[in-house]
Amino acid sequence: MIRSELVIVGGSAGGLQTAICAQRHQQLKDIIVIRPEKKILVPCGIPYIYGTLGNVEKDIMPDKLLGDAKLKNGKVASIDRKAKTVALEDGEIIGYNKLVLATGASPVEPPIPGADKKNVWFVRKVFDYLEQLASAIDNAKHIVVIGGGFIGVEFADECHKRGPEVTIVELLDHCLQLICPEELCVRLEDALRDRGVKIATSNAVKSIGGVDKVEFVELENGGKIECDMVIIGIGVKPNTKLAEEAGLEIGPTRGIKVDEFQRTTDHNIFAVGDCAEKYSFFNSAPVPLRLAAIATREGKIAAANLYSPQWRNVGTLGVFSSIVGETAISAAGLTDAQAAKIGYHDIVVGEAEAASKHPGTMPGATLMRVRLIFARKSGKLLGGCACCAMTAGEFSNILAACIVNGMTMEQIALFPMGTHPWLTASPLAYQLTDAASNALHKAKGMVA
Amino acid sequence: MIRSELVIVGGSAGGLQTAICAQRHQQLKDIIVIRPEKKILVPCGIPYIYGTLGNVEKDIMPDKLLGDAKLKNGKVASIDRKAKTVALEDGEIIGYNKLVLATGASPVEPPIPGADKKNVWFVRKVFDYLEQLASAIDNAKHIVVIGGGFIGVEFADECHKRGPEVTIVELLDHCLQLICPEELCVRLEDALRDRGVKIATSNAVKSIGGVDKVEFVELENGGKIECDMVIIGIGVKPNTKLAEEAGLEIGPTRGIKVDEFQRTTDHNIFAVGDCAEKYSFFNSAPVPLRLAAIATREGKIAAANLYSPQWRNVGTLGVFSSIVGETAISAAGLTDAQAAKIGYHDIVVGEAEAASKHPGTMPGATLMRVRLIFARKSGKLLGGCACCAMTAGEFSNILAACIVNGMTMEQIALFPMGTHPWLTASPLAYQLTDAASNALHKAKGMVA
Numbered sequence: 001m002i003r004s005e006l007v008i009v010g011g012s013a014g015g016l017q018t019a020i021c022a023q024r025h026q027q028l029k030d031i032i033v034i035r036p037e038k039k040i041l042v043p044c045g046i047p048y049i050y051g052t053l054g055n056v057e058k059d060i061m062p063d064k065l066l067g068d069a070k071l072k073n074g075k076v077a078s079i080d081r082k083a084k085t086v087a088l089e090d091g092e093i094i095g096y097n098k099l100v101l102a103t104g105a106s107p108v109e110p111p112i113p114g115a116d117k118k119n120v121w122f123v124r125k126v127f128d129y130l131e132q133l134a135s136a137i138d139n140a141k142h143i144v145v146i147g148g149g150f151i152g153v154e155f156a157d158e159c160h161k162r163g164p165e166v167t168i169v170e171l172l173d174h175c176l177q178l179i180c181p182e183e184l185c186v187r188l189e190d191a192l193r194d195r196g197v198k199i200a201t202s203n204a205v206k207s208i209g210g211v212d213k214v215e216f217v218e219l220e221n222g223g224k225i226e227c228d229m230v231i232i233g234i235g236v237k238p239n240t241k242l243a244e245e246a247g248l249e250i251g252p253t254r255g256i257k258v259d260e261f262q263r264t265t266d267h268n269i270f271a272v273g274d275c276a277e278k279y280s281f282f283n284s285a286p287v288p289l290r291l292a293a294i295a296t297r298e299g300k301i302a303a304a305n306l307y308s309p310q311w312r313n314v315g316t317l318g319v320f321s322s323i324v325g326e327t328a329i330s331a332a333g334l335t336d337a338q339a340a341k342i343g344y345h346d347i348v349v350g351e352a353e354a355a356s357k358h359p360g361t362m363p364g365a366t367l368m369r370v371r372l373i374f375a376r377k378s379g380k381l382l383g384g385c386a387c388c389a390m391t392a393g394e395f396s397n398i399l400a401a402c403i404v405n406g407m408t409m410e411q412i413a414l415f416p417m418g419t420h421p422w423l424t425a426s427p428l429a430y431q432l433t434d435a436a437s438n439a440l441h442k443a444k445g446m447v448a
Numbered sequence: 449m450i451r452s453e454l455v456i457v458g459g460s461a462g463g464l465q466t467a468i469c470a471q472r473h474q475q476l477k478d479i480i481v482i483r484p485e486k487k488i489l490v491p492c493g494i495p496y497i498y499g500t501l502g503n504v505e506k507d508i509m510p511d512k513l514l515g516d517a518k519l520k521n522g523k524v525a526s527i528d529r530k531a532k533t534v535a536l537e538d539g540e541i542i543g544y545n546k547l548v549l550a551t552g553a554s555p556v557e558p559p560i561p562g563a564d565k566k567n568v569w570f571v572r573k574v575f576d577y578l579e580q581l582a583s584a585i586d587n588a589k590h591i592v593v594i595g596g597g598f599i600g601v602e603f604a605d606e607c608h609k610r611g612p613e614v615t616i617v618e619l620l621d622h623c624l625q626l627i628c629p630e631e632l633c634v635r636l637e638d639a640l641r642d643r644g645v646k647i648a649t650s651n652a653v654k655s656i657g658g659v660d661k662v663e664f665v666e667l668e669n670g671g672k673i674e675c676d677m678v679i680i681g682i683g684v685k686p687n688t689k690l691a692e693e694a695g696l697e698i699g700p701t702r703g704i705k706v707d708e709f710q711r712t713t714d715h716n717i718f719a720v721g722d723c724a725e726k727y728s729f730f731n732s733a734p735v736p737l738r739l740a741a742i743a744t745r746e747g748k749i750a751a752a753n754l755y756s757p758q759w760r761n762v763g764t765l766g767v768f769s770s771i772v773g774e775t776a777i778s779a780a781g782l783t784d785a786q787a788a789k790i791g792y793h794d795i796v797v798g799e800a801e802a803a804s805k806h807p808g809t810m811p812g813a814t815l816m817r818v819r820l821i822f823a824r825k826s827g828k829l830l831g832g833c834a835c836c837a838m839t840a841g842e843f844s845n846i847l848a849a850c851i852v853n854g855m856t857m858e859q860i861a862l863f864p865m866g867t868h869p870w871l872t873a874s875p876l877a878y879q880l881t882d883a884a885s886n887a888l889h890k891a892k893g894m895v896a
Contacts, residue, residue, distance in 0.1 A: 017876055024889055042807045045869045052870075058809040065876065281864070293867045293875035300862060300885070311862060319866025332866065359490045361506040393871025394842040397880075400864055401849035414748060414759060416729070416848055418767025418780065419741045421493045422500075423841025427741035428465055428513065432845075437748070441472055 003095030014273025015102030017299030051161030114208030148175030251277030333383030350439025451543030462721025463550030465747030499609030562656030596623030781831030798887025
């Protein structure tokens with residue numbers, strides 16, 4: 001029997017980052033990463049396989065990132081916590097001193113009648129499956145994408161680039177409604193429509209019809225969309241079977257329960273990424289946020305804490321960006337609805353809009369809009385969003401920096417930003433500081 | 449005699465922002481802005497007039513930004529602090545209750561023999577002058593740009609786009625050396641050379657030769673560059689004559705001395721922008737940082753403090769970005785040399801490089817490199833820079849947010865960044881967090 005100092009179950013973002021950081025910070029060399037997949041996909045890149053990248057091979061995370069960690073192909077069937085071993089499905093037993101579970105999440109499969117028909121697809125992080133999906137898209141004439149979150153929106157846009165007609169069906173009033181305020185949702189929907197994607201919001205799917213293969217989608221409102229393919233992207237559920245069967249506790253959002261050091265209820269076993277429970281940065285309550293960037297952060301924390309508590313996870317913050325054509329959006333922290341739900345009933349909204357470059361006559365300048373929400377009492381930033389083209393990703397990180405540092409509307413209004421004609425708004429109209437200034441004005445009428 | 453509640457002398461970034469914020473936050477309506485210029489230029493946009501924008505008219509700040517503030521064209525000749533009036537050159541007297549000096553800065557005119565010859569130009573923020581400069585560039589065959597700071601580099605690139613051959617002559621070993629570490633300077637120099645701009649560094653200009661008009665530039669090392677036009681951009685000096693003659697104190701970097709509320713030694717008179725002294729965020733020592741974004745920040749502070757101290761200027765931080773072709777750079781805070789100069793002798797450098805998009809096969813992905821410097825003792829971020837294309841401007845603001853909040857290498861290593869395939873590096877290789885992690889590893893060998 002092999003016995004390894006550190007065994008990591010799962011080789012995607014969270015597991016891989018744990019392996020990297022255990023080497024980087026703990027100088028561990030005796031590491032085994034066990035995963036069923038021959039090749040690991042870049043998770044956020046999956047939608048882009050179908051339009052932008054062109055094939056699955058271009059969306060691979062190279063195994064050389066594992067460094068000195070050994071790779072074991074296989075599926076772990078069970079954990080024996082007493083013997084400190086894991087058993088693989090083929091019967092092999094591998095011992096561990098420390099174990100990290102990074103088992104990820106699987107697509108939610110809703111109980112829609114007909115979801116078992118041929119040509120109904122999910123977004124699975126499996127190479128061969130995603131290759132077959134590419135062929136299916138190539139042969140489709142009209143695809144219905146069920147779910148208008150980031151995955152649904154990005155899939156719809158990319159599939160449409162490949163040829164077929166695409167319609168998104170979303171239960172809520174708007175795509176991305178759980179993440180962005182209405183105005184940003186509308187902008188992204190407009191961008192999708194401009195590019196030829198159809199959108200049916202406020203619509204639930206009643207059934208998927210067809211003799212054997214998909215022929216149509218029937219909506220709750222009685223409508224019917226003729227189509228020959230369906231992709232379902234309505235969320236994920238943590239893969240916790242292994243942990244549950246080993247007697248580890250599971251949390252309220254169905255992730256493996258972890259403490260602020262990423263330790264499960266067995267302190268020799270850690271959990272990171274989509275399979276692990278998350279706790280809100282704002283109030284430490286469980287939150288169902290599952291993103292690759294969150295997984296890697298947890299991987300770093302787990303790696304640091306293997307032998308003694310070093311790094312505390314101060315809580316999970318949602319930080320997002322996406323882009324459709326030239327329309328990109330950023331969001332970080334709480335939406336108005338999320339803020340209200342956790343007790344921030346009195347918020348102040350600050351808004352600003354200005355050209356993305358300056359002067360506004362610079363080539364490629366577009367209007368960039370920022371919206372911030374602050375707690376009135378403390379003045380602290382709770383969340384923000386923006387519509388801002390290619391800077392959206394880094395802009396979401398500015399918002400994150402302001403939030404995690406507890407910056408107030410006054411501090412942000414006086415933020416010492418740098419500006420440049422090609423790269424940002426004018427210093428007279430920098431949207432972040434101006435939105436904070438706008439909030440300040442609304443909150444206090446004038447400077448306190 | 450008119451008497452106005454608030455008189456602002458100077459209508460560029462600092463003066464204009466003061467006028468805007470005095471209305472926004474103080475609800476003041478009785479404001480007069482006095483300026484000699486008919487039209488106000490967007491200061492950072494000036495280099496872009498010559499290549500990207502095409503004409504001076506496209507680089508104008510619209511007067512509608514003044515809102516209800518009245519505009520008075522004229523030049524203030526003197527201040528009578530006792531009578532609380534200013535006298536214009538045409539003899540008109542205008543009374544004030546509060547006075548804000550935003551008189552800006554003027555190009556440094558070095559005592560180079562021949563600098564008075566025809567076709568030697570400076571970067572003056574004057575509409576007609578800049579229009580004449582455009583014609584001069586159109587008629588030039590070879591322009592020598594003296595000074596390889598941001599202004600020199602941007603001017604050289606833009607002039608070159610307009611047709612003539614361009615050579616930058618820089619005293620130091622590299623262009624931008626005072627702002628960026630060597631490796632970034634080299635990248636930008638390479639980008640300039642790729643675009644056909646010539647660069648002569650480690651070279652001082654001994655004289656400008658020619659019978660009447662510029663014919664050549666003679667270097668200290670004996671070299672000679674044939675040329676028919678020279679643009680000098682080696683820095684600015686604050687315009688403080690008015691303040692000095694009124695008996696206001698002047699600081700060590702020759703700006704008008706102000707306290708942390710932007711008040712001059714007369715508390716009814718404020719100074720903002722290039723004419724005002726700046727104090728370092730790090731140690732409150734005077735620093736010669738003069739940028740439009742700093743001016744606007746000071747304008748906000750002055751406007752808030754007109755009647756009672758409200759907002760404290762916690763110090764000035766240098767936050768820069770620029771771009772040549774597809775090569776953009778960001779920098780914020782201290783360089784290694786600046787850090788050493790103010791006593792940070794023991795610093796830790798963290799570096800990281802990764803594709804700007806993920807997977808690296810995404811179209812347009814380039815290598816983005818980040819370099820951070822931390823104080824070893826406190827672990828706090830002192831400065832950072834990056835080479836990062838179109839996100840450079842906002843990336844410099846992430847660095848600024850980390851610095852002003854006193855974030856440590858541990859905190860940045862665990863920063864809850866958001867990532868997206870089109871918009872940022874991979875979460876496994878996000879350069880900011882990885883550079884902090886690299887510093888942490890160097891500082892402590894492993895996690896503390």
